[in-house]
Amino acid sequence: xxxxxxxxxxxxxxxxxxxxxxxxxxxxxxxxxxxxxxxxxxxxxxxxxxxxxxxxxxxxxxxxxxxxxxxxxxxxxxxxxxxxxxxxxxxxxxxxxxxxxxxxxxxxx
Numbered sequence: 001x002x003x004x005x006x007x008x009x010x011x012x013x014x015x016x017x018x019x020x021x022x023x024x025x026x027x028x029x030x031x032x033x034x035x036x037x038x039x040x041x042x043x044x045x046x047x048x049x050x051x052x053x054x055x056x057x058x059x060x061x062x063x064x065x066x067x068x069x070x071x072x073x074x075x076x077x078x079x080x081x082x083x084x085x086x087x088x089x090x091x092x093x094x095x096x097x098x099x100x101x102x103x104x105x106x107x108x109x
Contacts, residue, residue, distance in 0.1 A: 037087045037095060042103025045074040070105035 043049070043065040050058045066073050083102040086092055101107040 036097050037092065037100070038098070039080070039083050039087060039100045039102055040107065041075065041080050042069060042101075042106050043074050044077055044080055046077055068106065069103070070109060073104065075102065075104060 045062060049065075050061065053061050062074055069075075080102050083100055087095070087098075087100060
């Protein structure tokens with residue numbers, strides 16, 4: 001079970017990082033230093049994550065994953081999207097060389 005969860009989280013993290021890089025990469029000329037921004041997502045309540053187990057075990061999976069997050073809950077897709085949108089927007093124009101952890105505090109312990 002833990003292996004499947006790790007694979008899913010890794011996949012979510014890769015797509016999050018790709019989204020941010022796609023937005024930032026073409027904006028900087030090759031001669032200048034490019035802004036490096038990435039995001040690392042924690043466990044997120046999505047249909048794909050819930051679909052890994054039979055329907056009768058779905059609540060148990062979400063409950064177990066919630067215990068692994070210091071905030072005590074799973075993230076929502078909209079929270080990940082807001083973080084990615086911030087990193088990809090002009091609002092983060094003065095932010096450089098950052099990895100934003102959108103994981104409910106899991107990376108900080």
